[in-house]
Amino acid sequence: MQSNDQTHGQNRQELTHLPVPSPKPPPKEPRFAALRAWWDTAWKEDGVLQNMWGDVLSAPDAGIRHMAPWIRAVLMVAGVSLAVLMAQAAGEVALEMLHQLLTAVPKVQVGADTSHGVFAVVDQPVRTYIAQHSAGLPVEGSTVYTLWLLTGIVGLVLGYLSRNNGVRAMWAAHGAATLWMVWTTTPDTSRPVAAGLTVLAWTFLSTFAMRGLTLRRRMVAERPANVSVRPEIHVHVPAPAAPADQHNGCPFKD
Template identity: 75%
Template sequence: MQPNDNTGKNRQELTYLPVPFPKAPPKEPRFAALRTWWNQAWEEGGVLNAMWEDILSAPEDGLRYMAPWIRAVLTVAGLSFVLLMAQAAGEVILQTLRQLLTAVPKVQVGVDTSSGVFAVVDQPVRTYIAQHAVGLPVAASTVYTLWLLTGIVGLVLGFLSRNNGVRAMWAGHGAATVWMVWTATPDTSRPVTAALTVLAWTFLSAFAMRGLTLRRRVVGRPAKVTVKPEIHVPVQPPAPAAEQHPHSSCPFRD
């Protein structure tokens, strides 16, 4: 008779039982750390709370005493706006110049298109440019227009700004004009034409070089001398006391 003992068998079955895995910790809600930081930043003394207080106090503090980070943001925004405006203005100016230079070839160069006193200077300049602009990447009419614009800009800006650089440009423009007139004019009338050109440039220089002087400028203002007439009376020493007779005060004086 077999003993009814299942202890060994149960032990063998227990060895094959699956081992339970440890339970994973519960996951934190999504963006919990960000939410915690957000709540702490808006508490008293937090980063966002301090920045909001700086923004509220900025109108009262003014530009000089407002928070540095606000001034930095305003400076960057202002510079960005200026750069965008300058870029837009530059594009408009370049587009205008491109349209102007595109229409320039309609101007005839080297042909008697001007009359009167102005033709004395204008026709030799046109002829000189037409003769020496061959082979350039731009048309001769474009060169003539640039020469004309340079003279107008030098005359106007020299009159308004009194800048030495603009005056130098005007002087160079006048010298180049006289040279072109002298070269392109026939020998018989060359002296008269050059003389008239110099006179015309000198007359216009009275406006372009307005305020130019050869006197030496004194840097700074002269010191002001203030004269205040005063009478000083020397202090006189006190007069010595008069000597008295020893019996002068005696009531029984004879």
């Protein structure tokens, strides 16, 4: 007799409609796992960091010549960077001191008759020229006049002491600029005399600034050639003669 109990079938149908659980995702690797693995490998025997640490420890005993190349490169970069920073700081200090020196000079009455004698023939036209052409500059005329004086003094002194061609070129440019200012500012009636006195003064001072300068080509004394003499005796040894054929050139024996 068939049972009317369908509870088991209903439960089976209900189980077929239940959601299937999704598979669990794989566990995530801990953060920075690759970095930690590389770190552990680098500190092992013959690892990168292990070898570098050995180079650092052996650097004091090895010296500059025999230390690892990467340590020398690091030291070189650090030294160059330090030198650049020191040069920059020294340049800023020098520029600040120069600015204070130029701004602390007394107010020169540019364009006024403040000089006397023969020096006034050159000085007064220079003052007048600077006063006329320094109105739109960010510096005062007295500062420009002080720079003109300093340039001439530096060119004269360093040209006498160092005999450097660059310093002599600066001295020549200073003299040409001075002559141009005198020629431009002096009245027409006295312009040739003022220019002539300026050239004479510059020529006289050039005997000190251009000391040792010559247009002749320097001839270097001939030096004895450094020849090393090696006495050697060459004996000609003739090559041994070929043995005579015992069978008069016959390749076969009797």
